[in-house]
Amino acid sequence: MRAIVVRQFSGPVEAAEMPTPEPGAGAVRVRIEAAGVNPFDQKIATGYLEGTLPHDFPLILGVDGAGTVDTVGPGVTHFAAGDRVVGRFLVPPVGHGSFADYAVLPETATLVHIPDRVTTIAAAALPTAGGTAQDLVDAAKIQPGQKVLIVGATGGVGSFLVQLANIAGGHVIATARAGDADRMARLGAVETIDYSRAPLADSVHFLHPDGVDVLFDVVSPPEVLAELTALVRHGGSVHSTIGSVDERMLRHRGLRGGNIESGGAAPELARLLNRVAEGDVVVPIEATVPLERAPSVIGAPGARGKTVLTL
DSSP states (O other): OEEEEESSTTOOOEEEEOOOOOOOTTEEEEEEEEEEEOHHHHHHHTTTTTTTSOEEEEEEOOSEEEEEEEEEOTTOOSOOTTOEEEEEOOOSSEEEOSSBSEEEEETTSSEEEOOTTSOHHHHHTSHHHHHHHHHHHHHHTOOTTOEEEEETTTBHHHHHHHHHHHHTTOEEEEEOOGGGHHHHHHHTOSEEEOTTTSOHHHHHHHHOTTOEEEEEESSOOHHHHHHHHTTEEEEEEEEESSSOOOHHHHHHTTOEEEEOOOOOOHHHHHHHHHHHHTTSSOOOEEEEEEGGGHHHHTTOSOOSBEEEEEO
16 A cells, blocks of 8 residues: 655655555554644654654554545444544554555544544544644633633644634634734634734733733744743633643743643544534645655645645
8 A cells, every 4th residue: 555654763754555454353444535734743753752652664654534444353333334534543553644545543542433514634634733722722711701812823723723712702812924814813813913023922912911811822932932921811821732831830920721732532523523514613724735745745834724635
């Protein structure tokens, strides 16, 4: 089968022919039709999980994938051949991901049925970015009318965050260049602050001198996030998806939150899929590219929404 692999950590990302996997007891084989690309794919390729989980090489990349159940192993009860499904193909050993014609996943992992009204491509873009956004909003416990500042609002996670924070009743303040302001408004942002025109902290303080209640930051390094944290009111919350929060400093200042790594559990993914099916959440797909072009898009900077590989 076709697959996108690395043969060693930080090695070149390349296309390869790999054996088609067979599902064992309790496992499901999915014929992948679409696979979402995430910054985490590049991290895996460079050894982010080395020492945490075992790895197999050549390592097939890809966490998010959607398609049709091809066959099931003994004991599987929740899925059958022909089911449309989406899941997170990250189980130990790492290296059997979704950037391939077929991938295998235990039925007890994050694998759920796709509603009829959701396309396979849209479903493939959801698990990591959408799940992370959902976990952030759940952790913040946003109250109606609270001011929610989202730094990094135009990317995959940020685009979902804008929508979910708006659904929760937040007054959403998105950071984006001027050219993205209309898109942010369509997703639910009440305000957009152009971070390229002036220092972001200065702009937010000028517009909201009393501060904000919630800060979601999916892009800033620790020193930048520390400065932005001063914008958050006492009792508010600060959340980072890239480990930039100094949690001790946060507690000292009377703030909640911290660093979040989404587990992407099946119930949250099913909830997101239902919201997409009902039209409450839009899946922000920027580009769809064929599998063979994966090496050119994995780790590419400047995302405006989601990139999905098609097989």
